[in-house]
Amino acid sequence: MIGAVDFATWGGHLAADALAPDRGSIDVLVPFSVIVPLVAAAVSVIAARNRIAQRVIGLGALLAVLVANVVLLVRVDDMAEGIAVSQAGGWAAPLGISLVVDRLAAIMLVVSSLMLVSVLVFAIGQQAEERRFAAFHPVYLVLAAGVSASFITGDLFNLFVAFEMMLVASYVLLTLGGRPGQVRSGMSYVVISLIASTFFITALALVYSATGTVNMAELSERIPQLPSGVQTGFSLLLIIVFGIKAGLFPLFFWLPDSYPTAPNAVTAIFAGLLTKVGVYAIIRTQLLLFPDDARQGTLLLVVAALTMITGVLGAIAQDDLQRILSFHIISHIGYMIFGLALFTLAGIAGAIFYIVHHIVVKTALFLVAGMIERKAGSDRLSRIGGMVRSAPMIAVLFAFPALSIVGIPPFSGFVAKFALVDAGISVEQWPIVAVALAVSLLTMYVMGRIWAGAFWGTCEDAAVSDRLRPGQTRVPLLMTLSTAVVVAASIALVVFAGPMYDLAERAAVDLLVPQNYVQQVLGATK
Amino acid sequence: MSVLLAFLAAALFGTGTFLLLQRRLSRIIIGIGLIGHGSNVLLLTSGGGRGLPPIIDSADPTDFSDPLPQALALTSIVITFGVTAFLFALGYRSWKITHDDIVEDDVEDRYIARRVVVDQMVAEGEAAAREIELDEDRG
Amino acid sequence: MSTQAPTSGPQRLVILDQSIKVLYQSILVLSLYFLFAGHNLPGGGFVGGLTAGAAVSLRYVSGGAMAVRTAFRLPSHIVLGLGLLVSAGTALIPVVLGGAVLEHGDREVGLPIFGDVKFVSALAFDIGVYLVVVGLVLMAFAAFGDDLGPIESTAPPEPPDGTGREAS
Numbered sequence: 001m002i003g004a005v006d007f008a009t010w011g012g013h014l015a016a017d018a019l020a021p022d023r024g025s026i027d028v029l030v031p032f033s034v035i036v037p038l039v040a041a042a043v044s045v046i047a048a049r050n051r052i053a054q055r056v057i058g059l060g061a062l063l064a065v066l067v068a069n070v071v072l073l074v075r076v077d078d079m080a081e082g083i084a085v086s087q088a089g090g091w092a093a094p095l096g097i098s099l100v101v102d103r104l105a106a107i108m109l110v111v112s113s114l115m116l117v118s119v120l121v122f123a124i125g126q127q128a129e130e131r132r133f134a135a136f137h138p139v140y141l142v143l144a145a146g147v148s149a150s151f152i153t154g155d156l157f158n159l160f161v162a163f164e165m166m167l168v169a170s171y172v173l174l175t176l177g178g179r180p181g182q183v184r185s186g187m188s189y190v191v192i193s194l195i196a197s198t199f200f201i202t203a204l205a206l207v208y209s210a211t212g213t214v215n216m217a218e219l220s221e222r223i224p225q226l227p228s229g230v231q232t233g234f235s236l237l238l239i240i241v242f243g244i245k246a247g248l249f250p251l252f253f254w255l256p257d258s259y260p261t262a263p264n265a266v267t268a269i270f271a272g273l274l275t276k277v278g279v280y281a282i283i284r285t286q287l288l289l290f291p292d293d294a295r296q297g298t299l300l301l302v303v304a305a306l307t308m309i310t311g312v313l314g315a316i317a318q319d320d321l322q323r324i325l326s327f328h329i330i331s332h333i334g335y336m337i338f339g340l341a342l343f344t345l346a347g348i349a350g351a352i353f354y355i356v357h358h359i360v361v362k363t364a365l366f367l368v369a370g371m372i373e374r375k376a377g378s379d380r381l382s383r384i385g386g387m388v389r390s391a392p393m394i395a396v397l398f399a400f401p402a403l404s405i406v407g408i409p410p411f412s413g414f415v416a417k418f419a420l421v422d423a424g425i426s427v428e429q430w431p432i433v434a435v436a437l438a439v440s441l442l443t444m445y446v447m448g449r450i451w452a453g454a455f456w457g458t459c460e461d462a463a464v465s466d467r468l469r470p471g472q473t474r475v476p477l478l479m480t481l482s483t484a485v486v487v488a489a490s491i492a493l494v495v496f497a498g499p500m501y502d503l504a505e506r507a508a509v510d511l512l513v514p515q516n517y518v519q520q521v522l523g524a525t526k
Numbered sequence: 527m528s529v530l531l532a533f534l535a536a537a538l539f540g541t542g543t544f545l546l547l548q549r550r551l552s553r554i555i556i557g558i559g560l561i562g563h564g565s566n567v568l569l570l571t572s573g574g575g576r577g578l579p580p581i582i583d584s585a586d587p588t589d590f591s592d593p594l595p596q597a598l599a600l601t602s603i604v605i606t607f608g609v610t611a612f613l614f615a616l617g618y619r620s621w622k623i624t625h626d627d628i629v630e631d632d633v634e635d636r637y638i639a640r641r642v643v644v645d646q647m648v649a650e651g652e653a654a655a656r657e658i659e660l661d662e663d664r665g
Numbered sequence: 666m667s668t669q670a671p672t673s674g675p676q677r678l679v680i681l682d683q684s685i686k687v688l689y690q691s692i693l694v695l696s697l698y699f700l701f702a703g704h705n706l707p708g709g710g711f712v713g714g715l716t717a718g719a720a721v722s723l724r725y726v727s728g729g730a731m732a733v734r735t736a737f738r739l740p741s742h743i744v745l746g747l748g749l750l751v752s753a754g755t756a757l758i759p760v761v762l763g764g765a766v767l768e769h770g771d772r773e774v775g776l777p778i779f780g781d782v783k784f785v786s787a788l789a790f791d792i793g794v795y796l797v798v799v800g801l802v803l804m805a806f807a808a809f810g811d812d813l814g815p816i817e818s819t820a821p822p823e824p825p826d827g828t829g830r831e832a833s
Contacts, residue, residue: 031756031766038753045746090765099766134742157598164605171612175619183620184630187551190613191629194558194606195546201565201602208595209572257632317638604711611805618809 026075030086030099032068033109033148036061041141048134055124058137062120062144066113073106077503082510083520085154094215098154098521103507104352105151108280111356112151114489115272115363116144118482122367123265125478126374129176130265136176143169143269150277154521156207157214159281160200163245167193170274173266174258181261189258196244203237210234216288217521220514224291231294238285239296246278248337249306252330256314259329260322264370267322271329272363276355279336283351286340287511300341301432308334308439315446321369321379321454325362328446331439332358332405338432339420346426348508350419353501357404357416360490364401367483368394371475372454377467381453388455390468393480395455400487402447404494407440412493419501531571538564551617551627555610562606569599677727685727692720700795701788710752710791714798721802730810733803741803748796755790 040061047053076084088097101109120140123130130136146166153159171193175186208214210230211222223231240251247255255275259267286295311331318324336358339351371394373379376387388395404411407418417440424433459465467473493500510516538560545557573595617627696716703709724732737744759768771785 028760031760035753035757035760035766039750039757042746042748042750042753045749046743048742048746087765088767090768138746157601161601161605164609168605168609168612171609175616178619178623180623181633183616183623185632186616187554187613187620187629190609190616191546191554191558194609194613195561197605197609198558198561198565201562202568204598205565205568205572205595208569208598212592214594214598257635260634317642318634319638319641320634323634615809 026072026079027084027086029068029072029075030084030101030152031088033065033113033152034099034145036065036068037141037145037148041138041145044138044141048138051131051134054134054137058120058141059117059124061141062113062117065144065148066110066117069106069109069113072101073103073110076101076106077103077506081516081520082506083517085521094213094218094522097158098215098217099152100154100217100517100521101152102510102517103503104280104283104511107352107356107503107507108151108276109148111359112147112273113144115269115359115486116140116147118486118489119265119269119272119363119367121482121485122268122370122479123263125476125480125482126263126265126370127476128265129263133176135172139169139172139176140269143173147273147277151280154216155214156216156219156285157204160197160204163200163277163281164197166274166277167197170270174262174270176263176266179261185258185261188254192244192254196241199237199244200241203234203241206237207234215521216284217518219289220518223289223294228293231290232296235286235290235294235296236299238289239282239300242278242281242285243303244278245275246282246337247275247307247330247333249303249310249334252307252311252333255330256318256323256326259326260320264322264366264373267326268363268366268370271325271366272359275329275333276336276359279333279340279355282337283340283348283511287343287348288514288517292343295343297341297343300337301429304334304337304341305432305435306334307331307337308435312439312442312446316442316449319381321372321381321450322366324381324446324450325365325369328405328443329362331443332362334439335417335420335436338436339423341432342423342427342429344423344427345505345508345512346419346423348511349501349505350416350423352504352507353419354416356500356504357412357490357493360486360493361401361405361413364483364486364490365398365405367479367486368398368401371397371479371483374475374479375468375473376454376459376464377473378461378464381450383459383461383464384454384468385457385459386455386465387468390470391475394475397480397483397487398451398455401490402451404490406444406447410494412490412497415494415497415501528571531567535564535567535571538567549628551613551620551629554629555613555617558613559606559610562602562610566599566603566606569595569602571595682727685723689720689724692723693717696720696795700791703791704785704787710794711798713791714795714802717795717799718802721799721806725806725810730806733806733810737803741800741807743800744796744803745800748793748798748800750793751796752790752793755786755793 040057044054044057047057072084076082083100083102085101086099088099090096123136123140143166146162146164146169149162149165150159153162171186171190174189175182204214207219210226211219213219213222223234226234239248244251244254259270262270286300308331311327311329311334314327315324315331318327332354336351336354339347339349339354341347369379372384372387372391375391375394376384378384400411404413407413407416417436421433421436424430424436459468542557542560542562542564545553545560548554548557573592620627696713698713699708699716700710700713701708703713721733721736724736739747755769756767760766767790769786769790773781774784775781
């Protein structure tokens with residue numbers, strides 16, 4: 001029906017020609033990380049009966065996205081303006097949906113797509129849910145598309161749609177298999193997320209009636225003109241919405257209950273990416289939409305401190321490995337918010353570096369937890385033990401990210417924490433610095449507990465020690481390999497800490513001066 | 527914004543919140559549906575004006591109401607619809623497993639809490655045993 | 666698989682059966698009308714798909730899950746996948762051809778009976794959405810249609826994902 005011949009010439013209102021020739025080539029790459037996984041998901045649904053085809057499609061699509069994102073990061077960072085814009089449908093900015101990749105979004109895209117590829121390989125190696133359910137691959141790809149869409153969208157309503165895309169996929173992945181525990185935790189997870197989404201729509205309705213736009217660049221110009229009380233209200237409402245998704249202090253309660261019930265690989269990707277998408281949204285909205293006096297610095301600092309403390313205390317109390325790590329995510333969300341809440345260049349750069357470090361290291365820890373469970377048949381610290389002898393490879397793979405997350409000097413966690421603490425000291429926020437350091441010590445205790453419980457000591461449980469005997473159970477090669485890749489990525493973060501931190505600093509400069517973003521988005525088609 | 531619609535949204539939010547606080551998933555789903563409707567009504571009123579159609583053959587902006595909130599509301603309705611369907615599926619599954627759709631407590635949480643109590647009892651028992659030993663040593 | 670209503674033997678209502686035979690086709694035609702009218706009039710892929718879903722559910726009322734399974738020759742997951750492919754493809758193809766994502770165009774074509782008809786490439790997106798919704802309804806009936814009672818069935822009914830992916 002539709003001739004493919006002269007498509008670009010159809011319709012005079014189209015703005016294809018408005019894309020300046022020198023940057024058109026890079027702007028084209030912007031929507032790829034969303035569309036390619038979606039197309040792949042469609043093909044994967046059609047190939048539901050053929051698991052090998054599904055694997056090829058999924059891995060191929062995600063690898064392509066990874067390559068595209070790396071190119072995008074390099075090119076965007078090279079550009080003076082540091083931003084690539086694509087207008088969906090060719091409609092100019094306030095009318096159409098803007099897709100924007102600045103340095104921060106590009107960093108997040110690269111890290112997230114690397115994690116998505118590694119975890120998919122891990123899931124394939126695991127031969128568990130991935131093999132049993134035809135729905136795994138399509139839904140995983142939709143999740144990938146949703147995560148990328150949340151990073152690149154330049155439109156507040158579209159952010160809602162992207163969140164929903166990601167969340168709907170996460171509901172399905174969380175309950176894949178329909179075991180009683182999953183159904184139980186799935187209910188509360190879905191209900192909580194739905195409540196957050198409803199708040200989001202409410203916030204959108206209020207923002208739209210106050211400003212008449214949902215385009216973030218335009219909002220950035222119009223929100224400062226509102227009465228300051230209204231600004232504060234919007235800012236708080238958005239913090240609550242994204243705080244639920246990120247797992248901030250009073251709103252985190254759903255997280256440690258739901259994440260551990262998902263299949264291992266799925267928990268790893270949730271832990272690595274989903275909460276960080278929430279943090280990303282907080283950073284983006286706070287810095288882009290609100291002027292200095294409507295930002296919630298003090299509130300966020302208090303929330304950050306409480307988040308750190310409750311998270312780590314919760315982790316100390318737990319016995320199940322997955323739950324320890326899940327509580328521990330919350331604690332570290334606090335660090336990222338701490339960096340943001342300072343609203344200084346060093347603080348935000350530190351927060352960005354911390355997010356990257358945390359995504360990689362946390363995913364690695366959850367993947368190792370999956371390996372432990374595969375090897376020992378249990379992930380209760382009271383049941384397993386002595387794995388340093390029976391599974392030295394797992395012990396090594398655990399040691400690197402564990403030391404890193406504690407913040408022992410040569411590892412990436414040290415660089416990240418040092419940057420944050422340094423930023424805190426330079427603006428003399430002593431209480432939060434003290435909390436951050438104390439929580440680091442407690443983190444060391446938590447990791448020490450895991451190490452002592454799982455790797456040292458003896459195993460008292462007969463069934464587990466049976467499995468741990470040499471030659472009894474083997475961890476599939478693909479699982480080890482993908483975990484090793486993620487661990488290697490965390491080590492690479494140390495080796496390239498200097499350039500990485502410089503990049504984070506450049507991203508932070510972009511964020512603190514939103515005028516450039518606004519100009520590029522609104523001016524791209526004018 | 528029409529006052530009537532504001533009250534409608536408030537009523538929907540109120541009843542929805544009440545239902546959300548119940549234990550049964552079926553009621554929670556209805557509650558979520560109501561809250562979702564409430565927020566959609568709010569979204570619709572953000573377009574301003576009432577009783578006017580969105581753009582129809584007119585260039586005068588006072589002749590039609592803003593079509594964007596309607597499009598946004600439609601999208602959010604579609605999404606809420608999909609997720610509600612998923613929740614129903616979850617409730618159905620729960621009913622199949624347990625003959626019920628009550629949202630249960632976190633099992634592991636209970637386990638941890640019990641473990642603490644057990645630890646305390648063990649500690650108390652050990653303390654009592656030491657007392658007895660001391661008594662025996664003395665006596 | 667083919668368990669009928671719990672009563673002994675299928676008790677079918679003649680009037681319902683006969684009227685549904687007529688209604689089924691007409692509702693499907695109506696849904697197609699909604700699909701094609703959608704660009705400038707009320708309607709569109711989602712509405713059309715839901716209308717077709719209503720037709721399918723009528724079939725379920727009269728004949729149970731088996732009647733739904735035999736309603737379309739294609740398996741439901743293929744319908745869903747094709748729909749997703751078509752709508753995601755309409756986003757990708759303009760990029761390949763050198764335009765912006767989701768960009769679309771239109772063209773007037775003179776047809777013998779209908780006169781001048783305006784074709785928009787956004788119609789392809791609507792067709793995709795239509796297929797997704799229909800596939801989803803079919804899947805839902807296939808997964809939950811047979812009421813096996815409160816026992817552990819072998820295959821966990823995984824609800825199809827991705828509803829509401831389309832921003833209509």
